[in-house]
Amino acid sequence: MLDERKRRILRAIIDDYIDTAEPIGSRTIARKHELGLSSATIRNEMADLEEMGYLAQPHTSAGRVPSDKGYRLYVDHLMKVNELSLEDIEGIKRAMEVKINELSQLIRQASVIMSRITKYTSMATTPQLKKSTFKAVQVVPIETGKALVIVVTNAGLVRNTLVKVPERITPDFLIQISNVLNDKLKGLTLNQVNSTIIGEIELEISVSTEVLIPILHGIAECISQVDSVDVFLDGTTNILNYPEFRDVVKAREFLSFLDERELISKLLQSEEHKQDEIEIKIGSENHLEGIKDCSLVTATYSVGDVIIGSIGVIGPTRMEYPRVISSMNHIRKIINQELKKILGDNTE
Amino acid sequence: MLDERKRRILRAIIDDYIDTAEPIGSRTIARKHELGLSSATIRNEMADLEEMGYLAQPHTSAGRVPSDKGYRLYVDHLMKVNELSLEDIEGIKRAMEVKINELSQLIRQASVIMSRITKYTSMATTPQLKKSTFKAVQVVPIETGKALVIVVTNAGLVRNTLVKVPERITPDFLIQISNVLNDKLKGLTLNQVNSTIIGEIELEISVSTEVLIPILHGIAECISQVDSVDVFLDGTTNILNYPEFRDVVKAREFLSFLDERELISKLLQSEEHKQDEIEIKIGSENHLEGIKDCSLVTATYSVGDVIIGSIGVIGPTRMEYPRVISSMNHIRKIINQELKKILGDNTE
DNA sequence: TGTTAGCACTCTATACGATTGAGTGCTAAT
DNA sequence: ATTAGCACTCAATCGTATAGAGTGCTAACA
Structure with missing residues (x-):
């Protein structure tokens, strides 16, 4: 579908864009990444990638910006998910060490940690009764x-x-x-x-x-009970640190969305979610209007083989997916581990 | 201290400013309010009021804006607190009719209502254990x-x-x-x-x-339990509708403040609060940095004669004090009333 | 045939100056 | 004491010029 070179270039662009939030030009790529190609060649490739729908151009004389389709490819095939740094692992461990013996508290704490290490907004639900x-x-x-x-x-x-x-x-x-x-x-x-x-x-x-x-x-x-499903939110204001939400209208749209706990709880209880898998929804893949410029990374936790709740991170589509995913993986493991401790081994 | 005319003018200015959020000029006052005075006279009076510290001028050729001291005078002596409209009373009544038989739910509901009818952010705490x-x-x-x-x-x-x-x-x-x-x-x-x-x-x-x-x-x-004092917040995004928070930096400051439940719970448990009185803190009277451009209106609720919790509304210093105060008065009555029902008559 | 250097072109962002208009403070007349 | 009138101030707005980043295309090159 996409030859190796195009994939390399696309990855470079997305990596850079995630970093800078600025449209990426051909020269930047030629300089920063060792692809052994001139900016002109890259320019041609970028034109192709745009035609195929992986990139978009805010206006004729600007660089390229990844489209949702581009991010999708990136997430599925291009990005490198590296292990969490030892530092982070240590941090999580320490934060979860606080003696916790009730489920809600465990989940609440996990949510706090996720927002803290990802710098995005995190959300979590306790089991549906x-x-x-x-x-x-x-x-x-x-x-x-x-x-x-x-x-x-x-x-x-x-x-x-x-x-x-x-x-x-x-x-x-x-x-x-x-x-x-x-x-x-x-x-x-x-x-x-x-x-x-x-x-x-x-x-x-x-x-x-x-x-x-x-x-x-x-x-x-x-x-x-109306809120039988507790919804925890943390780091709601983190979003205001990202340039794509510098506009108050955008910011309000996002924050108003977060105010609707019902929506969030629905969002987190996505039907197609498989156990032990991390689900990623990019931009317009979220069918909700208010977050069409956001990406959502969710994981579930289970008792036995029944999914009883989930935890998610939401941020701009220009999200540091690798970091978020590895953090999510880690926290999910820890949750399931602690869950066993709380419920004891005699869980039916 | 302030002659009748100055007071009239000050009130007119503050009323208008609360309405428009724009600096108020002498002509506006002369035209809109029937004071029987020319703009020149008003201009002189305004200069006086500024010198006394009740008004401030963003820059030489702009109108006047109330200072915290100005608002203080307004709140204590100038404003007219009118009764709540029948409509609002009806609305509150209907909203509180939902069968409630636990304290936290009562308070939570009251908070929701307050944010809804004032269009500001409301906060409430349940009793300190x-x-x-x-x-x-x-x-x-x-x-x-x-x-x-x-x-x-x-x-x-x-x-x-x-x-x-x-x-x-x-x-x-x-x-x-x-x-x-x-x-x-x-x-x-x-x-x-x-x-x-x-x-x-x-x-x-x-x-x-x-x-x-x-x-x-x-x-x-x-x-x-860490959060033995539950803190309820509602209408947090309302603040984004007011022009003074159009700037993302301001907005973030405010919202970050709200994220710190501990601070809020302290704020609501102000020492000097008297039972059955509504307390108003204007701008810098809140000694907390994050909300020095906000005003806070709080009321308490009690069992017997012990204050057990409070509810508050926070918004820009340019707040519709009369409306907020009358709403607060009403909701406080209702809370205390419902509280009796919940606890039964045999409360020691 | 794929790659690249070069160049004309596009378009935004920025800076700058001119203009407008709301509002003031002061003075002199009422 | 009040007010009409006027000169003055200053932020906001608008238009124009300019710079700079980036593109697409063409022609030369390996």
């Missing part, structure tokens, strides 16, 4: 007429809601209810809670629906 | 070797941590521990947990420290 199963359900009496419903999922996520219960219910009875609920629900996926099960529970503790209803509501609330 | 007392402490067995420690404070805040416990501990025994803990700690303030109390607890359940330690750690973790 709906895909999880109940590990424990507890009803804890707080004071007369009030109880706390707690749901713990197999992915280690904890959610709780305060509910009101009829005043005449004694704490002891609540605990009894709690035990039955726990027995009945444990192991089920969250959306398996249906009327059959509820019937069984009612039967078992022979309690009027009146009592059970607020509690079940609490559970439902835990499950469908 | 340290000032609170224990309402309930529970240890819930999750699976062998693991338990969830839950702390509920009198202010309705719930925190939890997963802890490891020796595997030989049975769930029943954990529950027993839980009960003792609950009895012993209930009503204490969070930093009253000391070795005496721990001794008592050990005595009562005659358990080796080995078991108790992870649990107490869990409680400590709940108490000192």
Whole structure:
């Protein structure tokens, strides 16, 4: 498709452009890279590359700029992904050493690190509750007429809601209810809670629906809590350091996008994402208007072989892909490693 | 100190400046406001006001701009705070009607509303745990070797941590521990947990420290959780709509400031804040460098007569103070009202 | 036939000067 | 005390000239 020389030249251009954010001219390439070619030859090749759609020209007398298609080729075949520097690895290790024993905190911390070492914006989601199963359900009496419903999922996520219960219910009875609920629900996926099960529970503790209803509501609330999927964002202002966002209009567009957690969480839960693979979406490959000039690098983390969440880095299409990718690879490993520690070896 | 006419003129200038963000000239004032004065007279008065420090001039041939001192006078004595429009009141009411039964959600929602109706950035904090007392402490067995420690404070805040416990501990025994803990700690303030109390607890359940330690750690973790004070931010990008932040450097300064949750939480927990009063800090009155061109309007909410958290709006010094203040007043009332509902009437 | 030197051409960015217009301060008249 | 009038100031705007980076094309070369 593209002969070796063209590929070399394209890579040189993109490498340079990632570095400088300035359109790259033929002379620059001839001088900086040892290709043994004159600027005129390179000029011809660049014209070809443009015709093929890998490069674009802001205006006739400017240098060339990579197109999304160009970046795609670069990412798939041209770039050299080097190992993370020892320094960075050390830094990550140190940052993750902070004793973490809850999932959300682990992910939050990972997100912080990613934004710090990449200098872009990072985003992460905790598991979708709906895909999880109940590990424990507890009803804890707080004071007369009030109880706390707690749901713990197999992915280690904890959610709780305060509910009101009829005043005449004694704490002891609540605990009894709690035990039955726990027995009945444990192991089920969250959306398996249906009327059959509820019937069984009612039967078992022979309690009027009146009592059970607020509690079940609490559970439902835990499950469908608006932000049941936490979205963490870090380094949101990093983007303002890049020249392509010097324009306030661009900057606002980007930042407004980040404000919509729903969108982000959708973005991160891309359907086609394969386990253990890093996914890269370049510019217009993101079908969302607000980030058509951004690239997104995402990875997932899993329990067993079920993907339960993901972490991503978003920045200008002119992104240091090699760096981001190697960092992402590293952090993904660490997350999965720590995840095992948190959940213990006895994860079903 | 300032005669009536000067005050009238100053108010007119500030009103106009808040509206337009453009330096105000003498002719504008003479034309738009019915003061029965010529531009020349106003010009003289403006020169006086500038000398007194209420106004400033960007350059010799420009109009006048209010100084921080000018805004201060305006806020304290000149502006007219009108009632919130029925429309707005209706809007707020509708937005808060969403069934809310946990404190954090209430505050979060209030913050969202404030940013929406003021068009500035809003910030809010949930109660400081340290000032609170224990309402309930529970240890819930999750699976062998693991338990969830839950702390509920009198202010309705719930925190939890997963802890490891020796595997030989049975769930029943954990529950027993839980009960003792609950009895012993209930009503204490969070930093009253000391070795005496721990001794008592050990005595009562005659358990080796080995078991108790992870649990107490869990409680400590709940108490000192890094972000035990949640900080909610909304409308962070609103600021980009105002001309004073058209410059990316300014915008970044502001947004970077917002990234530091610690600073914000300190900012909101201003020492001198009186209950039931709205506090206004104008420009350089905020001693923090990053927001010296911003004004901050804050209110607190309380349980009984203890301030447990606050909510604030931050925007350019050229802020629509009257609107912000009346909105703030309204939302504060609603928060305190809802707070009572959540905590029930039996709040000690 | 592929490569390169050379050159005319294009187009942006920058600098510079002139012009405009809003606004001021001062003076003199009311 | 107020105001009309006027000279003056200064940022913003516009047009023009200029410099410089980069291109495409042609013709010569290996």
